[in-house]
Structures are given as structure tokens and as C-alpha cells.
Amino acid sequence: REEVVTLPVVVHVVHNPAVPGQDIGDEQIHSQLAVLNRDFRAANPDREKVPPVWRPLVADAKIEFRLAAVDPEGEPTDGIIRVATERRSFSFDDAVKASATGGSDPWPTDQYLNIWVCQLGGGLLGYAQFPGGPPQTDGVVILHTAFGTTGTATAPFDGGRTATHEIGHWLDLYHIWGDDDGACTSDDRVADTPNQADANTGSPVFPHISCGNGPNGDMFMNYMDYTDDNAMFMFTRGQVTRMNACLEGVRASFLV
Ligand code: ARG
């Protein structure tokens, strides 16, 4: 694809007023948008850390993210919705995505990328819905302390990469290890990412070999692994091809 696609974003900040910090500031939201706009254009400065053998694979997804300027009624907006909740925390169950369950209803999910930012329990940093799921729960959810690079963002997840990873899923990318718990039997359906056994965490040292993928080993610096924010800094050409197919297929409503 030649042209850059711009995705309108609405951020739902769902916060409990009794718990300080959850009502994150505009600056933290803007810091997250800035990260996305670097990572999906391969303009992130840390791409220099990609091992030389994989540099030719680093790819520009040609996607930009812009806080919505017009709401579903056609009125001007800053693309940020703040909703108070009585819930102290949310989970993987999508309650944050509906006002009836203490969350915030989505804007039309075929026109806006909905991002819910809230407290999440159980060590969950975020989760996404893959393309093709129910419209009323489409979008991504991010823990507020793993969102953006300022405010409540907390190391080692203060680089904005949780949203990069979750939006990767939203655009049809699978985990780079194929979610097969070390079996090496299933992969991410992307040819240029090495088959890898399991998730990597922290900040691994190159090379980390698994599934007979030597000498270069796992591409643990890929956004679709589970490494720390400052240890992940690339999408590949094959991954961008999958994201493009999604945008031209299931998510084609964003192209008009
Ligand atoms: N869904 C993953 C989790 O909750 C997100 C991992 C994001 N990784 C990161 N370095 N930010 O664990």
C-alpha cells in the first residue's frame, strides 16, 4: 500500500473517583498516540537495536492514529471520553466496554478504533478483540499504568508498547510464538518471523534459540512477543502484509 491510512481513535478513560490515578491526564493519552505513530511507521528510534540480520525485515505499516475530531453525532470532540465507575478494577470479560456493566459504550467500531483505559486485575496489561468479532466489544483495553509514557505509566511497561501489541492483535496479528506452549507445532502464520517455542519476557540477550531456529533464534524484539517495553521495537514485512490484508478485508470500513 502506498498511502498512509489514518485511523480515528476514541479513548475511553473509565476511572473510579475513589481511587487516585485512574483518571489519567490528556498528556498521558497524547504520549500514547505519539508512540503508536512512531511504531506503526517504523519511526521509533529504538529500531536501531534490531540485530543486523533482521534489519531488512523491519517494516513500516503505514498506519497513523489520530484522536477523533468528530463524534458519532457529527459534533466536534477531542476524542477522549471520561466515565466514572464504581468498579475498582476490570478484567478480560469486556465489562469495561458497556455502560450497563460500569464501563463506557463504544463509538461505532467500524469507524473508530475504541481504546478503553482502566484498572485491570490479575496482572493483565491489556487485551484485544481480533477482527471479525462482535461489533459491540471491538477494540482494545489497556491498563492505565501500561498506557503512554507519562503520568501513571510505570516501568517496565511505560513505553506505550502494550497498545502497540494489542492493536497488532486488533489488526489480526498472532503472538509470535504461536500460542502452543512450547510445542513448536503452531506458529503465527507469518513466514518471516522465526518459529519460536514460547513467550519471552524481560529483556533477553540475542540470540535466544528455540524450536531449532538457530543461529538467530527467537525474534524476541518483535512487538508480538511479551518482552519489556524497551526490549520490543519491530514489526516485520510479513506482519505488515497481514495487517494490510485485515485493513483491506474485515476492517475495510476504515479505508473510505
Ligand atoms: N496481553 C499482554 C499481557 O497482558 C500484553 C503484553 C504487552 N507487552 C508489553 N511489553 N507491553 O500480558
Ligand code: ZN
Ligand atoms: Zn497478546
Ligand code: CA
Ligand atoms: Ca513465523
